[in-house]
Amino acid sequence: MALTLTKNQSISLEKTAGGGLTAITLGLGWDPEKAGFMGRLMGNSGEVDLDASCILFDADLKPVDLVWFRQLTSRDGSIQHSGDNRTGEGDGDDETITVDLQRLPATVTSLVFTVNSFTGQNFEKIANAYCRILNASNKTELARFNLSEKGRHTGVVMASLVRGNGGWDFKAIGQVTNGRTADDLVNLAVQAVRA
Numbered sequence: 001m002a003l004t005l006t007k008n009q010s011i012s013l014e015k016t017a018g019g020g021l022t023a024i025t026l027g028l029g030w031d032p033e034k035a036g037f038m039g040r041l042m043g044n045s046g047e048v049d050l051d052a053s054c055i056l057f058d059a060d061l062k063p064v065d066l067v068w069f070r071q072l073t074s075r076d077g078s079i080q081h082s083g084d085n086r087t088g089e090g091d092g093d094d095e096t097i098t099v100d101l102q103r104l105p106a107t108v109t110s111l112v113f114t115v116n117s118f119t120g121q122n123f124e125k126i127a128n129a130y131c132r133i134l135n136a137s138n139k140t141e142l143a144r145f146n147l148s149e150k151g152r153h154t155g156v157v158m159a160s161l162v163r164g165n166g167g168w169d170f171k172a173i174g175q176v177t178n179g180r181t182a183d184d185l186v187n188l189a190v191q192a193v194r195a
Contacts, residue, residue, distance in 0.1 A: 003142070004143075004144050004145070004146070005145045005172035006145075006172065007172060007174040008171065008174075009171070009172050010169050010172075011142075011169065011170055012164075012169055013133065013142060013143075013167060013168045013170050014166060014168065015167075016142045016143065017140070021101065021135060021167065022100070022101055022102050022136075022137060023099060023100045023102070023136035024098070024101065024134065024135065024142075024161070024168075025097065025098045025099075025133070025134045025136045025139075026054070026097045026098075026099070026131060026132070026133055026134075026159070027092075027096050027133075027134060028052040028093060028094060028096070028115055028129075028131050028158075029092060029128065029129070029130050030050050030126050030127070030128060030129040030130075030147075031127045031128045032048040032125060032126065033125050033126065048119075048126055049117065049118050049119045049121070050094070050115050050118075050126070050129070051068060051095070051117075051181070051182075052081070052096075052114070052115055052131075053067065053069075053097075053113070053114045054066070054067040054074075054079055054097050054099070054111055054114075054182075055111070055112045055114065055185075055186060055189050056074065056079070056108045056111055057108070057110040057111070057112065057189075057190070057193065058107050058108065058109060061110065061190045061193060063186055064107065064108060065079075065108075067080075067081050068081065068181070068182050069081070069083070069084040069118075076104075076105055077103065078099065078100045078105070079097060079099050079100070079104070079111075081095070081096075081097050082096040082098075083095070097113065099111065100136075101168065108163075109162065109163045110160060110161070110162045111162075112157060112173075112189035112192060112193060113158045113159045113160070113161075114155060114157050114158060114182050114185045115129075115147070115156050116154060116155040116180055116182060117180070118180050118181065120154055120180060121154070122153060123147075123149065123151050123152075123176070124151065129146070129147035130144055130145065130146050130147055131144070131145050131147060131159060132144040133159075133170055143172075149174065149176060151176060153176035153177060154177075154180065155176070155177045155179040155180075155184065155185055156175065156177070157173045157175040157177065157185055157188050157189055157192045158172075158174065159171060160173060160189075160192060162193065173192045175192055
């Protein structure tokens with residue numbers, strides 16, 4: 001059974017998975033708030049374009065790579081993005097990022113997952129947003145973090161994955177911010193890993 005995490009809560013993914021964890025998938029899901037009659041009249045289609053991203057850091061917390069809608073695969077091939085979903089329509093995960101933990105270079109010690117509204121729509125326009133971590137080999141959900149905080153922010157540093165002696169630790173962060181792309185969130189991502 002998956003754990004539902006709160007802000008700043010951490011878990012050991014290896015222990016949660018019961019050992020043998022070789023790859024994970026981060027799933028991001030959301031729904032646009034339903035546009036009322038006046039909203040539709042004013043041209044609000046109700047679609048919201050959120051973008052999941054993964055920033056890779058070394059031990060000195062220097063960014064070494066970025067996986068996002070403009071670069072769907074990490075340079076070493078260990079991380080793969082599903083592609084850009086521009087509407088949030090449909091059930092389940094709208095965007096996914098899969099990480100092959102065995103292929104990830106040893107120099108990468110932290111991954112930070114972010115979400116941004118590229119079109120600038122704020123989180124007042126978003127409903128049912130969440131991120132979740134799955135064991136990629138058997139699709140078992142390990143942990144879920146609800147991104148339910150409403151506000152005028154356009155981005156969230158969602159979570160981190162940090163390499164430790166006993167494997168990988170997943171931390172729900174939930175730090176709201178403003179920014180249209182993951183590039184805008186690098187400094188905040190570093191602060192979140194240091195915290």
